[in-house]
Amino acid sequence: MPLRVGFVREHFSSPLLQFAEADGGKTFTLVECPSGTGQLIGRLENNEIDVAIALTDPLISGIAKGSKAYKLVGSYVTTPLNWAVITGKNSEYNSIADLKGTTIGISRYGSGSQTMAYVMALQQGWPTNDLKFKVNNDIRGLLDSVNDGSTSAFMWEWFTTKPFVDAGEARFIGSVPTPWPSWLIAAHPERAPADSLREFLGTLSTYVREFNSRENRAGPDVQFISEKFGYPEEDILAWLKTVGYPEDCAAIPRKVITETLDVLLEAGFVHAPEGGFQVEQFVDTELVHLT
Template identity: 55%
Template sequence: MVLRVGWHREHFLSPLLQLHAAKGGFELVECPGGTGDMQAKLKAGEIDVCIALTDSLIAGIANGQTSYKLIGRYISTPLRWAVITGKDSKYKEFNDLKGTKLGISRLGSGSQVMASVMSLQQGWGPEDQPSFEVKGSFKPLRDSVNSGETSVFLWEWFTTKPYADSGEVRFIGSVYTPWPCWMLAASPSADEQEVKHFLAALGEYTTSFDSKDKRETENVAYVAKTFNQQESDVKEWLSTVAWYHDLAKVESKVVMDTLQTLEKAGVVKAPTTGWNVADFVNESVSTIV
């Protein structure tokens, strides 16, 4: 059976697209709703593997999801989330967002988790916490801030920047993840040998894409064309991001640090026995380091 790999249309996934175009051997399943969409597809048995946001994957397992486990690491740097409002909205700064309704793609998605982290970083009390409105994908989220149905939503900075540049939406600011931002996860029913082969092949492409020579030439043109980005924005983004090369490892510190932040943000609650990293990782595929 061909491995089905869930992905979201973002420039971080360029090495995955290049691997698929060059060698094939697996099926790409686009998930427009981001990580929350991938989690739903894993649960429904519609995909076998995904490359998704670290925080949402870890939060899902911590909150009882059994449809996947972590199998590897992907991006070694933080993610910059834009805080996005409508072009003519009344919201100008973070404190204007206290107690408002925020748009999210899905429950448990990165857009929801990072909204909770934003609240933690801003020091908002219980009375200031925002509520959430599920909107599905990127377009309904943009529509919701312009209609006033929601105050803001959070989405990756460079994916959203063309819409801010065109005047469709407006940025209030940004929030950075306190952890390396992308990991890999797989269904327990996925063929482990196929998963190992996939990780090894993808690692070759992250290594190539991460090289200094490729960053300065080929990467810029590829990302600009594939994701309809300005070359100046691509160059800025490439200066902030790095990929792991040996993917079939899960760093214990990343899992624990993420869990501790998510616990402070009220996204997860530690069991009485404490967290055990092994509960989060398929050790038949990946090594805990």
């Protein structure tokens, strides 16, 4: 049975999409999850996917909060994610500071859009125990909510939301980069066979290294992203200057887990058990090279 791989169709997914086109469904099939990491985690829990390429912080916080639906099996993007803070085109909010005490739009509870709201509050010195959220499922629901006034703002990746801002549907009022590398790979501990995962991670590493090469960044990557996502060339080139991928998708630096937990603990989004967290509880130790 091919692995069912959940993903978000964004420019970050380009090496995965190239791999999928070459594979033709022989070893894995893609399952699109437009609502993001909260949806990916839900589908892991509901036996709708076996593997998820998803945001670092919700994956780690989910395990920290007790989820048994997945373990970390690899890395996908080694650089931070730049989260834009977006408000309505005619809203009263003009800076992040204006958002204190308001209702923030999120895609789902446990999503990156929620965890990063805690990080934003931490940076601003706001209390994190009384943040207010409204679930709006996807980018369209989030945009509608900031324009109908039911939320003040929401957070989403900068270049994914830029076309909506360029079209006048919303406004940027700030950004909050993640304090951690942005994307990891997780898998259900029983449904995803180890041999299949090793093959998947090994071949994905090849596509990631090719995409990440200087030669492909100079031309082929730009053309692929333009054809798949319709972004202007200047936006693609600007994004490529900011993004990095791993040499080995089956390796995870220990500090990615420990430093992410430190921030999530400080923000009050997770709470440590007696004796603290152990890195090994977050990963499939048979598959992952902890570095």
